[in-house]
Amino acid sequence: MNKRQTYSRTWTYIDIGLLSVILLPVVIISAFNHPLGDDYWFTAMVREIGFPKAFGIIYDTVSPRYTVLSLMAVNPLVFGNFWLYKLIPVLYIPVFTLCNIYFLNTVSRFFDDNNGIKPDIYFISIVFTITYLAVMPGIGEGLFWVSSLAGYQTALMGLIVFAALMIQWHCQKQRSVIKAVATVLCFAFVMGCNEI
Template sequence: MNKKQLKLVTSIAIVILLLSIIPIFWIGQYLHPFSDDYVFGAEVHKVWNATHSLSASIMAAWNVAINMYHIWQGTYSACFLMAMQPGAFGMYWIVPIVLLTSLVTSTFTLMYMIMRKVLHASKLEYLFVSTIFVLINVQFVYSPYDAFYWYNGAMYYTLYYSLSLFLASLLIAFELSCNKYSKYFIGGATIFLTIFIAGGNFVS
């Protein structure tokens, strides 16, 4: 495949990906909290309605995470995010946007590090392979509802999977970096993200 052909098929792939994402976002306006969303988000919802204070809501979510850590299981960061579910603020429509965006951006980021930085592929090759990979991930997901629409369930796996891809990207960036200060920054971000992911689902 020559450069002109690659540019054409890459453009087509990107357009198809964008068009396939639009309906997923559009459905978001019809979503509502479900099951565990109510259990974890109740306290934050109560605080938000009473104060409309983001800091107070964050503190309430922190308290939920601490309580769950002591009485249930050690998924501290996940419990915090579950308590901060968008439905508590009347914004449940944003769920597929957050989850799908995290999946797409993390995949493109990791593919960039592998293909551009490690394998030294061309920009077009990187865009084509990454777009096809993301398209397959999105369109052939086993359960779209569990992957993109139910916040507590989807966040627990889709978001943490995406964070794991970002972590892999940081590890590659750390290894490739020759600048001491860049290594400090990347290393710090890697440590933070590792601790955060450790508080997620047991698979991640």
């Protein structure tokens, strides 16, 4: 690695660090995150009658979103942990960023690496994550309301991963069964977040 690449990489790390500081208020606000009504009633049902029965009742009467119901059934409140609940929005940010990295890593394979045109996917992913959080219509409803986070933001992450898997599947010379199964499972995951 020459001096120019080292200098460029150093500035990339500095930029990532500065951009990460922008997320600090989200981390601080998460300490004040509290469960809302739907978090409690679904948790109470799962604790009282168990996941299979609660899942069946809610699936038949409220919402047939099996992915969301499954995620809500394993939220920390079900296990009596209130403080871990506060970490859910904080954990969402790196997972969302990793989904973006996975997608951009897949797409960046189309760039010519020999000419140094390949983008810095980590930096772009963090910029995209911060931009997405900044323009989210209601960060309270989108990030700190865990039911919404489980339903909408999880679907978005699943869609990003699904798109990357589809691109990989399409571009493979020898298509693997594992990649096909992963793509189908990811599709089923995303469809389980659908409200229709």
